[in-house]
């Protein structure tokens with residue numbers, strides 16, 4: 001299995017998943033042309049589209065890809081059927097489907113949207129806009145409690161798991177993380193590394209569970225420094241971890 005990152009739109013990522021014998025699936029095609037270009041350079045045809053959630057910058061390329069390649073499996077969450085018309089194959093949380101002999105698991109991760117999912121197999125997980133490098137998606141449809149729970153499910157995976165996210169927001173997320181936890185050296189170290197990568201035009205995806213556990217404030221809501229940041233925002237002690245989560249998500253919304 002070979003994974004290729006495709007840059008789309010302004011800061012979106014789509015991902016190609018290629019089998020040994022050249023079958024291609026694409027995760028979250030924002031737009032069709034970069035996907036078609038990458039596939040035609042390799043003389044490959046598209047067999048499947050995996051959809052993490054219904055936002056247009058993740059499904060905008062589907063119609064043109066179906067025009068180009070015809071018979072393509074369009075795979076997503078059962079609950080997203082109404083929002084993504086093109087879905088031809090849907091699954092519930094915990095169900096698996098076969099992708100060329102590999103079992104791909106579907107994980108329902110509400111928070112950014114009500115019906116968002118991740119796809120995982122063999123040490124890789126594609127999370128859409130649920131988790132970003134050192135951050136998480138905005139709560140457009142879900143609650144802080146839902147998003148906290150969804151992120152905890154990702155955090156519970158093997159630490160070496162590669163996490164493929166939907167947008168390049170890592171740099172600004174790390175600057176925010178540094179405000180939340182000024183004494184966290186893992187954050188300042190990663191900020192320095194990511195600045196070097198971005199200066200060279202390189203990408204910060206995928207990340208890993210281990211790296212996020214050390215540097216992502218949304219996975220660290222039980223840390224004293226993060227609780228103190230939330231308390232300062234709230235003007236009182238947070239009642240529980242969900243309030244901590246909500247307070248830092250609010251703070252991130254107005255940070256740029």
Ligand SMILES: [Zn+2]
Pocket residue numbers: 053055058112129
């Ligand atoms: Zn989204």
